[in-house]
Amino acid sequence: MSNDDIANANRPLTLRDVSLASGVSEMTVSRVLRNRGDVSKATREKVLQAARDLGYVPNKIAGALASQRVNLVAVIIPSLQNLVFPEVLSGVSEVLDETPLQPVVGVTNYKPEREEKVLYEMLSWRPSGVILAGLEHSDASRAMLMAARIPIVEIMDTDGEPVDAMVGISHRRAGREMAKAIVTQGYKKIGFLGTKMPLDHRARKRFEGFTEALAKEGLEVADQEFYEGGSALVKGREMTETILTRSPDLDFLYYSNDMIGAGGLMYCLDKGIDVPGQVGLAGFNGVRLLDGLPKRLATMDACRAEIGREAARIVAERAEAEDGGGERIVLTPTLQLGDTLKR
Amino acid sequence: MSNDDIANANRPLTLRDVSLASGVSEMTVSRVLRNRGDVSKATREKVLQAARDLGYVPNKIAGALASQRVNLVAVIIPSLQNLVFPEVLSGVSEVLDETPLQPVVGVTNYKPEREEKVLYEMLSWRPSGVILAGLEHSDASRAMLMAARIPIVEIMDTDGEPVDAMVGISHRRAGREMAKAIVTQGYKKIGFLGTKMPLDHRARKRFEGFTEALAKEGLEVADQEFYEGGSALVKGREMTETILTRSPDLDFLYYSNDMIGAGGLMYCLDKGIDVPGQVGLAGFNGVRLLDGLPKRLATMDACRAEIGREAARIVAERAEAEDGGGERIVLTPTLQLGDTLKR
């Protein structure tokens, strides 16, 4: 039987086919393909040639079962539409690319029951670690995470107790800091615009920190407006119109993300409202994407890539050394005043 | 040994543990957990209870090896930062959610050698199908795809020969249509702004179609400007300044994507340039995200979600019925004139 016959057999190729084609034992073929153990140069070449000729692709399923090792890291995030999460993923990939580990992404759409399902699916592939957004999970999810006996890194948020490790920023603090910056500049009638927050815990915590810090200054949020669904420029525009029509005396608008904030900016510029003189604006995330707008929105950088990198580093290190656990990394977001907040 | 002892053993739980805990054979436990075959209600309950008590999560690796079936679909795209691809993924997920299949995403960063690596990794998990962006691949990648003997759907682009199935739009035609629309409105001095295109084949094809259609009208691109790196508003702004400074007599700017087009719009509005009177603008993609800008950019919808849905449908159908192959679905992008092209 020629190599062509082997390659054309109507079944996936196995190590055994490469072994046959190269005249080397399966075990040695396996060693060559994994760069493991000492193999003579001649044998190595022979094997590699045969594998290439056949177009052999190893079966990781069998490999993983035999070695009890799976070089996958489950990364579970709420959404891919959000700009923020792809940036976190970049950070994760950047670090994992230097290791044998590979990220596998799951998306929950901000739904706890979907998170549970995605987690279950991913854990059933026995990954080397889990990176997931947020500290709030269903009981079942927490139970799975604890039972998995692998590194678990909860990211984005640090206001709460992690199952194992955590990397992120304090959104409560982010809200407080922004409130302070706003009050310092003399703004007094402050409006808030954001998502309906039952499931966006980070937005909720920012809001809580924000109102708390205002309260300390004897202020409160004068009006608020909420929306559902993706964060788009046009939403921000509409909401801003609504809130300013209802409460024309507002002198500051705090948005729960940059995208709707930018929409608000567009509205104000359209209407000839002086920003930041008549109305100041601020968002959250530090989305560089929007840098080209007429004015740079005041915002706070959420350290997205950094969070991804740190989380990946923790998983990678623990995959190496079997010790460690419970790491807590709290990053500090930087306030960017931009051009929409008086200074 | 109690269930707690079993659950606390320092190793992952197996079917055998559930079998022991429930007093039912491994085989029957397996049947219950997969909802396969006839199992008495009493037995089923006993097993489910034991599995829940232990916190058992099945090992898909072993299952996949034994059954020779893996319900994964590899989805390989150039980037997640691009807005366009997450939308394709939404379409894919939407359809696969109705099936036992699960998407697994790989990112190539527009690099053929990375595509090759990602493809190799993914194929080594023996997925049920592959969905990947573009028709241009390295020889090795094509060889792997052909050897895989699973449904392969190449998406986004239909100007070329697919390995197997394809779903997308003709970017050459998209470029031609936009050129026609521009010429029809009397624009004559036309500039092009886009990515350096050696690896972005779709942008290149649009450009080719564009110049070809202009040529038919006896026109050619009067000036052009290229950039590298992510497509951001600020890039579009800068490039527009550059090209309009160099060629102040341009009366139309065609951008290779909406993001830089929007940046150009920002620049023109800033400078008090009358759009679309003095200068017309058009982009590509139909990114709804930018709808809130002062003017809606003329653009062409790339049918992203639809492409994802159709590709997923093909894979799902072929996973069911073992026949089929070579499907070709050419979608028609719709021109959106917006407010930046005279009518």
Next chain:
DNA sequence: TTGAAAGCGCTAACAA
């Protein structure tokens, strides 16, 4: 309706 036996394709551990 349930169970027993025989692998799936690979790798760990050991032997030569």
Next chain:
DNA sequence: TTGTTAGCGCTTTCAA
């Protein structure tokens, strides 16, 4: 440096 053996945890197949 190379080869042999015995599983990894499940499912398929067949028997009871």
